[in-house]
Amino acid sequence: MVLGKKSHRYWITRLAQPSTKSARFFCFNVSVSATFLEAGAAAFAIGFRIEFFAFIPAIGFGFAAMSMIGQNIGAGNHDRVRAVLNVSVWYGSGSALLFSLLVLIFAPYIVAIFTADPLVTEYALQYFRIVPLGYLFFAVAFIEASIFQGIGKSWPGFWITFARIGIALAISFITINIFELEIWTVWIAIVVGSVIASLFGLLWLKRALTSAQQEAQHADRSLGTEEAITITKLRADDNAIPSE
Helix, strand or coil: CCCCHHHHHHHHHHHHHHHHHHHHHHHHHHHHHHHHHHHHHHHHHHHHHHHHHHHHHHHHHHHHHHHHHHHHHHHCCHHHHHHHHHHHHHHHHHHHHHHHHHHHHHHHHHHHHHCCCHHHHHHHHHHHHHHHHHHHHHHHHHHHHHHHHHCCCCHHHHHHHHHHHHHHHHHHHHHHHHCCCCCHHHHHHHHHHHHHHHHHHHHHHHHHHHHHHHHHHHHHHHHHHHHHHHHHHHHHHHHHCCCC
16 A cells, blocks of 8 residues: 555654654653763653653543544534644643642652662652643643644644753753753753743644634635636526527
């Protein structure tokens, strides 16, 4: 089976997203371990494992939104598209916010499951006091990527994820290599990257939905004009036929 150009873009970006998560882990793991050695790397690994659970509700809402928005875009029901966007973002972010509160409350017990090392515990507790503040934005970014795929635009979701990682890495590099600050600045960088990328993605998504709606309205007007012209020509032809 030969896939079209659009299908290639879809599957390339779809398969690339798990790789970006692995790349994020690798990049931050190298960055942290280079300065804070094994303790920093171990703390980040603990936080990264728990972070996965914050994505689970967002994955469900994201895939549901992708399917429903794809159907409603095809049907031209743009009001419902925006309703699906709002509901999926609210529920996905709400679930992530609830999970982040649980992590903040039970952070000492979570860390104790993985390590008893005092330095790793200190770093990991700092992680769980800071990074969960960004779980809400993690979830929103994933939902945005899914909705972009639902409207037939795969690359924006990839770039949102790429921007989230790139911004966080840039900030963390500056804080630990130039200003020589502590590891908690890396955790803050992760949150800041997620906030900026998700807000940018939301604006991009709303603009894309508005553009899709305008294109559909223009197509409807063009179709209506063509139908009117056809009807006018048929009537003119009928009038041109001499009566017997």
